[in-house]
Amino acid sequence: MSTTVADVGEDWLLDPALAPNAHDPLLAPLYAGAARGELVLPSCGACGLALELEQRACDRCDSTDVVWAAVVPAGAVHSATTVHRRERGLVVATEPYPVVDVELDSGHRLVMTTLAPQRSAPAIGRAVRIGFRSVGGVAVPAAELSAAELSPVPPSDTEVTP
């Protein structure tokens, strides 16, 4: 059975060459979950504390039991930038694109771009849902912003002109 182009998907932002290694031992559970449409992140198996992606022991209870499990795919913008520099051959978008650092309701923080093209980054504090893009056939988390939630020109993207 061959994978169709439609299955692989064509990301709005990046060239397939930037596909992450879905079999990377550290993040394989995240990519496997994303392929199912679930946001899978690590927490402490003993006390439930949200852990950083590279964390191997809990900083609250010292447990080394790290459990990767689906979390609620929602959060708020911790910080955001609109990236104007588009590296030829890597970025296929023709307009500046957002990168968002999201504080998830689960307690995790995760950097992602948006699910669909956005000319500017969302404001800090704005609520987001988490969906998934496909980069070279690998699903990765992406922030979903409803049109109603977007202000036309967020302050963070104001071009300063005298």
Place this chain on the structure above:
Amino acid sequence: MTAPATRAGAAPGAPVGIVGLGMTAMSLEPGGAPADLAAQAVTAALADAGLAKRDVDGLLVNTSQGVRPDRLSVALARQIGLGDLRLLEHLEIKGATTVAMVARAVLAIRAGMAETVVCVFADAPLQPGGTAGSTYAHSGGSDGVRGLERASGVLGSVPTYALMASRYLHVTGGTPEDLCAVAVSTRAWAVGNPDAVVRTPLDAEGYRASRMVATPLRVLDCARPVNGAAAVVVSGRPGQSGQPPVHVLGMGFDHPVRRRRAGGESWFGGGRRAADDALTMAGRRREDVDVRELYDPFSVVTLCLLEEYGFCAPGTAGAVARSGALGPGGDLPTNTGGGQLSGFYLQGMTPLVEAVTQLRGAGGDRQVPGVTTAFVGGIGGRIDHHAALVLDREAA
């Protein structure tokens, strides 16, 4: 009867100092392998100290984590023709490494484990066929957190620092004018530094006209990568060239753990202990510091570090910058050679080189009058690692 072997290290009570300083030209063009550049810098530093290679019994090596496979290693000792050494190490604390090398050298000399130690950094990110930005954008791989972030459009280091800058301005209530003020004052210093790679005067209008890279960071908020190297000679004995001694009076480190977790800040609120420890060891107060030389890969980092190290109250560095205090003639001279923004990006060597230059009174057009005490701050990672030095023209 034979005399006991001479003990290495400093004479008891004598301060350890930086007795030699050497640099290559800072090139904006591709060319030069890191080992060749390092060899040039070491030769220049020894000549500056009036010493020969046979006088050296220690070598510490710092190389970029960046984009080249032919990075420096402890093999450099053989490559540049040094003889038998007591101390030979490749240190790695990311951008904090240069300061860590000096501290390592001082401790080894004080402990009698070496007498004269060369510390060198070399890097050559500029390669034929691409800009430095392009080279950085293509590096990082597809594994780990870096691979995930690259698949999210985080190419090179600017987007990450742009997230930090956005958050900094949000937390402090600042505006892009705060960043502009840093870029302008740092450039004003570079105008007086013949080693700086960008020396054309800059005003706010010129800053605002510069290309946006990732909001709020414009190209003039970002360091200028160069191909080059710098080396210092650290010794418990005076140099032989008549250069004024620069004593290492204080050293401090801080590696704060700030979790990336909802409900808190992960970039701000660390590093103070590095500054406190260095100043305490030196017996100096913040108000004794005449020049602050801080690792500034992006304008926002200068503001962060002035606050983290206690030179500005939290949230006020932007206003201080807008007052002109950081620039020539200001009350808080900072990054007096043009820093990494306008001077040259040789990681931790950039602030160290300028501190030594100012303490020697060799700053020419950008010399701050009457400098006796300099503070050097090096950071690594995403402001995760802090290393500080207090350097002084006088003995303690």
